[in-house]
Amino acid sequence: MxxxxxxxxxxxxxxxxxxxxxxxxxxxxxxxxxAIFGATQLKLDEPLQQxxxxxxxxxxxxxxxxxxxxxxxxxxPIHAIFGEENVLREDTLTDxxxxxxxxxxxxxxxxxxxxxxxxxxxxxxxxCTYLVYEALSKGKTVIAVPDxxxxxxxxxxxxxxxxxxxxxxxxxxxxxxxxxxQIAESIKKKxxxxxxxxxxxxxSATTISNLDADVQELVYAKQAIITPLARxxxxxxxxxxxxxx
Numbered sequence: 001m002x003x004x005x006x007x008x009x010x011x012x013x014x015x016x017x018x019x020x021x022x023x024x025x026x027x028x029x030x031x032x033x034x035a036i037f038g039a040t041q042l043k044l045d046e047p048l049q050q051x052x053x054x055x056x057x058x059x060x061x062x063x064x065x066x067x068x069x070x071x072x073x074x075x076x077p078i079h080a081i082f083g084e085e086n087v088l089r090e091d092t093l094t095d096x097x098x099x100x101x102x103x104x105x106x107x108x109x110x111x112x113x114x115x116x117x118x119x120x121x122x123x124x125x126x127x128c129t130y131l132v133y134e135a136l137s138k139g140k141t142v143i144a145v146p147d148x149x150x151x152x153x154x155x156x157x158x159x160x161x162x163x164x165x166x167x168x169x170x171x172x173x174x175x176x177x178x179x180x181x182q183i184a185e186s187i188k189k190k191x192x193x194x195x196x197x198x199x200x201x202x203x204s205a206t207t208i209s210n211l212d213a214d215v216q217e218l219v220y221a222k223q224a225i226i227t228p229l230a231r232x233x234x235x236x237x238x239x240x241x242x243x244x245x
Contacts, residue, residue, distance in 0.1 A: 033061045033187065034103040034135075036128050037078075038115035039068035044077070047109035047145065050183035052081055057188065062103070063087040066128045068114065090127040099131065105187055106135045108144040109180075116146065119173075120166040136174050139219075139242035143186050144175050174240055197244065201225065208233040219244050 035051055037044075055061055063082055065073070070089055078087055093099060100106065108115070118129045135142050146167060167177060178186045196211060197219040203226040211218065217240045220226065226241065234241055 031059050032103050033059045033105050033107060034064065034100065034131070035061055035107045035109055036064045036066070036131060037069045037073065037110065038066045038108070038112035038128065039072045040110045040112045041072070042110055044073065044110065046180050047183065048077060048081060050180065051107075051109065053184040054187055055081070057184075059187070061086065064093070064128060064131065065089050066115065066126065067091055069112075093127045096127050096130055097134065100134050100138070100140065103135075103140065105141045105143065106132065107183065107187065108132070108142070109183060111144045111146050116166040116170070120169040139240075142175050143178055143183065144170070145178060145180050145183065172235075198224075203227065203230050203241075205229040205233045208237065208239065211237075211239065215239060217242055 033051075033054060051061060061082055063078060063086060065075075065078075065087065067090055075087070115129065118124070118126070119132060124130050124133050132142060171177065176186070196215050196217065198207070199221050200207070201221070201224055203218075203220055203224055205227060208218075208230050216238065218234065219242045222243045231241065
């Protein structure tokens with residue numbers, strides 16, 4: 001093999017390695033956040049301020065608006081904070097099966113009743129609901145703020161009772177609930193926390209009991225057996241069980 005051919009092969013290999021390095025840089029992925037807004041009648045001042053705090057902390061934020069949200073939400077403050085190029089409508093999304101991949105966290109700053117109902121009833125018939133389920137299935141963090149649980153006026157009592165059921169169902173799917181004022185704090189805390197990883201073939205209730213009190217996620221080998229009692233213990237402690245990818 002002559003030297004010229006060797007040099008050509010070396011250059012090709014170098015380009016491939018450079019391309020791989022540029023697409024696997026961890027800090028860029030850790031600072032990418034996807035925020036999904038459904039329709040709501042509540043004011044967005046505080047949720048937007050929480051996301052603005054994340055933006056100032058170095059997060060790159062993409063906003064997705066449901067079709068109904070574009071008809072009832074004032075878009076001007078959203079565009080002003082995040083830039084129109086970072087605010088997308090769900091009906092313009094393409095390749096939604098892989099759209100969620102670059103984002104380590106997905107936030108639902110104001111989880112509306114319509115979207116909560118669809119998610120709880122497994123009616124994944126819109127891009128926004130599909131993105132949330134796709135994120136959960138891939139073990140990504142999904143943070144949500146229910147928009148009416150704290151409303152105490154008479155008109156909302158029946159709705160609240162229904163929404164509690166939605167929250168229970170979505171909690172089982174892995175959604176993490178936070179108050180509006182703690183959105184930014186929860187996003188930062190999740191970035192700082194490293195999940196525990198175990199390669200053992202059996203995850204028992206004793207395994208869960210022996211985990212530190214502050215553990216929130218346990219990554220396990222796909223072939224591992226998790227006992228029913230271990231799953232019950234994990235659920236009680238709020239530990240999310242994630243198969244290793």
